[in-house]
Amino acid sequence: MASQVAVEQDAIIREEGYDDHFHEHHHGDKYQSNFITTYIFSQDHKIIARQFLITGIFWAIVGSAMSIIFRMQLGFPEESLAWLKPILGKWITISADGVGTLAPEFYYALVTMHGTIIVFFVLTAGLSGTFSNLLIPLQLGARDMASPFLNMLSYWFFFLASIVMFFSLFLNTGPFSGGWTAYPPLSALPQASTGSGAGMTLWIVSLVFFVVSVLLGGINYITTVLNLRTKGMSLWRMPLTIWAFFITAIIGLLSFPVLASGFFLLMFDRGLGTSFFLSEIYIAGEALPQVGGSPILYQHLFWFLGHPEVYIIILPAMGIVSEVMSVHARKPIFGYRAMVYSILAIAFLSFIVWAHHMFMAGVNPFISNFFVIFTLIIAVPSAVKVFNWISTLYKGNLRLNTPMLFAIGFVSMFISGGLTGIFLGNSAIDIVMHDTYFVVAHFHIVMGVAAFFGMFAGVYNWFPKMFGRFMNETLGKIHFWMTMIGAYAIFWPMHYLGMAGVPRRYYSFDTFDAFSHFDGTNKFITIAAIITFGAQLLFVVNFFYSIWYGKKMTTKNPWQSTTLEWTTPIKGIHGNWPGKLPVVHRWAYDYSKDETSDVDFIPQHHPLTENEVRTEH
Amino acid sequence: MSQVEYQRRNKIHPHKFALWVAMASIIMMFAALTSAYLVRQAAGNWLEYRMPGLFYINTAVILLSSFTLHGAYLGFKAGKELLYKVLLVISFILGIAFVVLQYYGWMALYDIGIYLTGNPSGAFFYMISGLHAVHVLGGIAALVVALIHAFVLKFKVTRKRKNRFQLVLHYWHFVDVLWIYLFVFVLLQH
Numbered sequence A: 001m002a003s004q005v006a007v008e009q010d011a012i013i014r015e016e017g018y019d020d021h022f023h024e025h026h027h028g029d030k031y032q033s034n035f036i037t038t039y040i041f042s043q044d045h046k047i048i049a050r051q052f053l054i055t056g057i058f059w060a061i062v063g064s065a066m067s068i069i070f071r072m073q074l075g076f077p078e079e080s081l082a083w084l085k086p087i088l089g090k091w092i093t094i095s096a097d098g099v100g101t102l103a104p105e106f107y108y109a110l111v112t113m114h115g116t117i118i119v120f121f122v123l124t125a126g127l128s129g130t131f132s133n134l135l136i137p138l139q140l141g142a143r144d145m146a147s148p149f150l151n152m153l154s155y156w157f158f159f160l161a162s163i164v165m166f167f168s169l170f171l172n173t174g175p176f177s178g179g180w181t182a183y184p185p186l187s188a189l190p191q192a193s194t195g196s197g198a199g200m201t202l203w204i205v206s207l208v209f210f211v212v213s214v215l216l217g218g219i220n221y222i223t224t225v226l227n228l229r230t231k232g233m234s235l236w237r238m239p240l241t242i243w244a245f246f247i248t249a250i251i252g253l254l255s256f257p258v259l260a261s262g263f264f265l266l267m268f269d270r271g272l273g274t275s276f277f278l279s280e281i282y283i284a285g286e287a288l289p290q291v292g293g294s295p296i297l298y299q300h301l302f303w304f305l306g307h308p309e310v311y312i313i314i315l316p317a318m319g320i321v322s323e324v325m326s327v328h329a330r331k332p333i334f335g336y337r338a339m340v341y342s343i344l345a346i347a348f349l350s351f352i353v354w355a356h357h358m359f360m361a362g363v364n365p366f367i368s369n370f371f372v373i374f375t376l377i378i379a380v381p382s383a384v385k386v387f388n389w390i391s392t393l394y395k396g397n398l399r400l401n402t403p404m405l406f407a408i409g410f411v412s413m414f415i416s417g418g419l420t421g422i423f424l425g426n427s428a429i430d431i432v433m434h435d436t437y438f439v440v441a442h443f444h445i446v447m448g449v450a451a452f453f454g455m456f457a458g459v460y461n462w463f464p465k466m467f468g469r470f471m472n473e474t475l476g477k478i479h480f481w482m483t484m485i486g487a488y489a490i491f492w493p494m495h496y497l498g499m500a501g502v503p504r505r506y507y508s509f510d511t512f513d514a515f516s517h518f519d520g521t522n523k524f525i526t527i528a529a530i531i532t533f534g535a536q537l538l539f540v541v542n543f544f545y546s547i548w549y550g551k552k553m554t555t556k557n558p559w560q561s562t563t564l565e566w567t568t569p570i571k572g573i574h575g576n577w578p579g580k581l582p583v584v585h586r587w588a589y590d591y592s593k594d595e596t597s598d599v600d601f602i603p604q605h606h607p608l609t610e611n612e613v614r615t616e617h
Numbered sequence B: 001m002s003q004v005e006y007q008r009r010n011k012i013h014p015h016k017f018a019l020w021v022a023m024a025s026i027i028m029m030f031a032a033l034t035s036a037y038l039v040r041q042a043a044g045n046w047l048e049y050r051m052p053g054l055f056y057i058n059t060a061v062i063l064l065s066s067f068t069l070h071g072a073y074l075g076f077k078a079g080k081e082l083l084y085k086v087l088l089v090i091s092f093i094l095g096i097a098f099v100v101l102q103y104y105g106w107m108a109l110y111d112i113g114i115y116l117t118g119n120p121s122g123a124f125f126y127m128i129s130g131l132h133a134v135h136v137l138g139g140i141a142a143l144v145v146a147l148i149h150a151f152v153l154k155f156k157v158t159r160k161r162k163n164r165f166q167l168v169l170h171y172w173h174f175v176d177v178l179w180i181y182l183f184v185f186v187l188l189q190h
């Protein structure tokens, strides 16, 4: 049955597809003639997607390993870390009785790098870089991106950013250590802390490259979505993944330049002696010449990107979850239009709430009220999405495979973390909560874990499309359950720490009697983190093992999905479709439409049946 | 030539569209800087100074270059080879003149005691006009490419070359208008 459907699908494209004369011009070979142009400086969006993914996985391992190291120091300060000396060298100090301790400066450096790496390199580049590249042309019926060359540059700027950041880890003075938000004066004065010198210089250079990468990518995504959709693919027929990537790219394009401006001003302050962000500072008892600047100004510029950035991270995950959930629940996504409008609403609102990160920075309390209101309004479109996901699951014919489990896990995480956002969004409550572990719990659950879940759902779901093989299901399920339980075990207790006022980013709580009874909690969190980290190694093993030895994909459309990417050959080719392009006749969610048929999905390129024409028009 | 040539059905060329999207992000960058300017100015301790006359002249220079480049484009479209080449060269010279004159403008500012490391009002102006000059340099690089096309390739009015020229033209108009916005902004904020 399934193979018969497949044959029929090919025939539809062959007979009724759109002929763009693509293969009459043999320019494909020009791009991919040897190993270097095929796999390294490739201009093919499918290869670039894999490059983003694998670089992202590398950074995810590095970034999480850092968190394990600083958690060990925080949870078990009395245990010896001397065994880390071969890797960390002088950052481990050994006391007279042989106990190795992480140097406080390096603790801060690790916290900073962990945040920077996970937020920018993993959850921005690794997530939206991978899936926007893979899915935008494939799901829209395009031969490639609007500008494959810019697309290649986008990856290589990310690579350059990665190299610079990686190099900074090995500096004699260590990498930057002033927090992932890089507030001045720690980031503006090279003499302010050990990491503020060369470490910060490399940090900012790396991130400027990164901004270039995001902008080049974003320009391409937007242009491709608006200009290269195949015939029949109207905006309202696009899968929600594409809507999410599209809006994400727009947000990025409008907010990252603002961050760049902030960085330029910061560079001037660092190198040229201006005082945009600096005023009346004493270092080691000596007054600095800079006067008249405002550190709050930097915070405005940073958070004008910073808040949209969290949505740049979460929207692609939301798109992936919507798609995966609909496919594996065998039901149309509930409230497709509401899903699109809520993405648009979230995107719009994300630009007018940034000051909720600055309630405690001396912002006028009257102005704060506006930000409170807009911040709380974001909960409305967020709730619409959650409601729609749950309704999609309701009475669905659920396939509880790994991608689906991660999609459902995403919804759980998003609810838990979103609710704590509502606490923080009230400026009065934030007076107590700001800069405590409550905030850490909030954003790790709603952004860190949820976005990772979206990414996992995507990887497990589209792995066959990327590598022609499946990942191992059993390992996948173990990975899911360990991560799900582990993540809650790590971050749930942090809410209690935060409510008791335990500040984030502290190296030690020895001198605070009030927090001494949290010793056990901190140990528990550290152990949970180590186990959860171990579970991620299962994923890494599964991923690389499956690339070469996974179960082979034998049919084009293993998930019986309606979207166009599953009509392309199993082994991807340049230009994506061998002959004509599919023409789209319907939206992406025709699942279980015809109860009498034993095929419970109708692909997007299938013409409307007579029955449908009669009932729908 | 890329795949888009074969696939597009929309009226606007994807490369041109991509350029507009890029302009939107450049606008955001300068919008951020001018907002920062306003915020900082509102906080007081803000030095007022008189804008050196050179900047007015320079505004005229870049405005003029927009007109000459547009003329070159019209000449190209109409098949008037000489007009096209002459105006293109003039635009290029005016572009270089703009950057050089900006430099002299900064020197003039420096001479009246507005230092980069002094009051933020001066620092902001140096920073914003400097970043703008960098974008003009990008435009000059594009003009160099256009010049090479004009003098190396055989003169022929094709759709593809018209499109390419339009990319340069639009970007050049953009940095021109951007400068006028920035200049008027700074003048009005005095």
Ligand code: HEM
Binding pocket: A310, A311, A313, A314, A356, A357, A375, A376, A378, A379, A382, A417, A418, A419, A420, A421, A422, A423, A424, A425, A426, A430, A433, A434, A435, A439, A442, A443, A446, A447, A448
């Ligand atoms: C109902 C929705 C949400 C509300 C009302 C909300 C509110 C807030 C507030 C007020 C803060 C500042 C807390 C403080 O520093 O004192 C905060 C921090 C944060 N939120 Fe949310 N949030 C929401 C959803 C999200 C989502 C969806 C994400 C990411 C996908 C996210 C990511 C973050 C991050 C990364 C931080 C901390 C940044 C830092 O200081 O390092 N939030 N949130």
Ligand SMILES: [Cu+2]
Binding pocket: A306, A307, A310, A353, A354, A356, A357
């Ligand atoms: Cu926020």
